[in-house]
Amino acid sequence: MASPGGPPPMQPGQQPTPEQIQMMQKQLAADAAKQGVSVPQFIEMLKKQQMERAQQHAQQQQQQGGGGGGPQGQPQRQPQPITPGPPNPAAIAVANFLKSQDLKPRTCILNGQRKDMFKVKRALRALQSPAYEKARAKNALLPPITDRPSLENAFKLLPLSLLALRVSKVDPHEGHDHAPVPKGKRVKGLWTVKIEQQQECREELHFVWLYEGSQVMTKLYAAGALAIVFAIVMFPLWPMKMRLGVWYLSMGMLGLIGLFFAMSIFRLILFGLTYFIVPPGLWLYPNLFEDVGFFDSFRPVWGWQEEKKKSKKKSSKSASASGSAGRPLQVPGQPPAASATTTSSSAPQMSTATPTNRNLTPRVEEVFDE
Numbered sequence: 001m002a003s004p005g006g007p008p009p010m011q012p013g014q015q016p017t018p019e020q021i022q023m024m025q026k027q028l029a030a031d032a033a034k035q036g037v038s039v040p041q042f043i044e045m046l047k048k049q050q051m052e053r054a055q056q057h058a059q060q061q062q063q064q065g066g067g068g069g070g071p072q073g074q075p076q077r078q079p080q081p082i083t084p085g086p087p088n089p090a091a092i093a094v095a096n097f098l099k100s101q102d103l104k105p106r107t108c109i110l111n112g113q114r115k116d117m118f119k120v121k122r123a124l125r126a127l128q129s130p131a132y133e134k135a136r137a138k139n140a141l142l143p144p145i146t147d148r149p150s151l152e153n154a155f156k157l158l159p160l161s162l163l164a165l166r167v168s169k170v171d172p173h174e175g176h177d178h179a180p181v182p183k184g185k186r187v188k189g190l191w192t193v194k195i196e197q198q199q200e201c202r203e204e205l206h207f208v209w210l211y212e213g214s215q216v217m218t219k220l221y222a223a224g225a226l227a228i229v230f231a232i233v234m235f236p237l238w239p240m241k242m243r244l245g246v247w248y249l250s251m252g253m254l255g256l257i258g259l260f261f262a263m264s265i266f267r268l269i270l271f272g273l274t275y276f277i278v279p280p281g282l283w284l285y286p287n288l289f290e291d292v293g294f295f296d297s298f299r300p301v302w303g304w305q306e307e308k309k310k311s312k313k314k315s316s317k318s319a320s321a322s323g324s325a326g327r328p329l330q331v332p333g334q335p336p337a338a339s340a341t342t343t344s345s346s347a348p349q350m351s352t353a354t355p356t357n358r359n360l361t362p363r364v365e366e367v368f369d370e
Contacts, residue, residue: 087161093141101126108191121203163211167193281305
């Protein structure tokens, strides 16, 4: 309501007049004087009160569960600012759901440690998928998503609880005095990242997981490893049958290792023989030492040696050599071949047809083969 004697209240979308601005300034100064603070301090107090009211309103809506869209006259919820704090159950529930989805994570280096990095747009798609609605029906901690602001607020639970933070790519050798590192020595697709101070929610940004999920299996693996080490240390106290069985098992493992080395030597000898008899050579288990899985190392059983592609340098040299060989040869004691456009009848004419290539100049392939 307007103060008595003041200007009439403004309509929505109406610009204030100079008189209304002066009246608002006077009213603001009077309220600040009542509180015993300056005008800027009074404005900051009003801002804090407004933010507290908005947070309380959002918490009440989350506790009520939302239950679908509100009435038509109710304003939509605005995205909340990101201020990190302790994790809450709703954020952990969202993190567990996104961990179970295929976000196509990439491995990155953060503070010297390998972390999983994902893109925001894939996380937003997962939160809008039918799988999220099914998971929310089973887990009441998952917040409801009805519009874009509620979608962003649900995702912002991750940085608010320090479960995932926004990162950006950096040069790991930035600030070093050495020469630039060649591109060939860098691992393709492996980013070195840093945490950004400004945490935002845009589809093109990248976030890194700081939440590692449930640690129950990790603790079980650690307990199992400790039990195995303890059992090995207590080997002299084992019964005689168990110790004899372990000895036979160790001899079998040594036999397998010896067989592996024998096979490696045999395949090398076989390749050396077939390289000269039936080039380009035959390999037994060609993927044996490739960077593949265990079973893929023994598939296929045999394969021919793949010929390496010739470099561009060789191809350019061969092109220049073939071009020089295709030029007309000048015979000593004979005048140079006349051009095809020469029409003089007084000078003797020579045939302008391309002479037969006699292979007088060795080709680049022959030089490298020798």
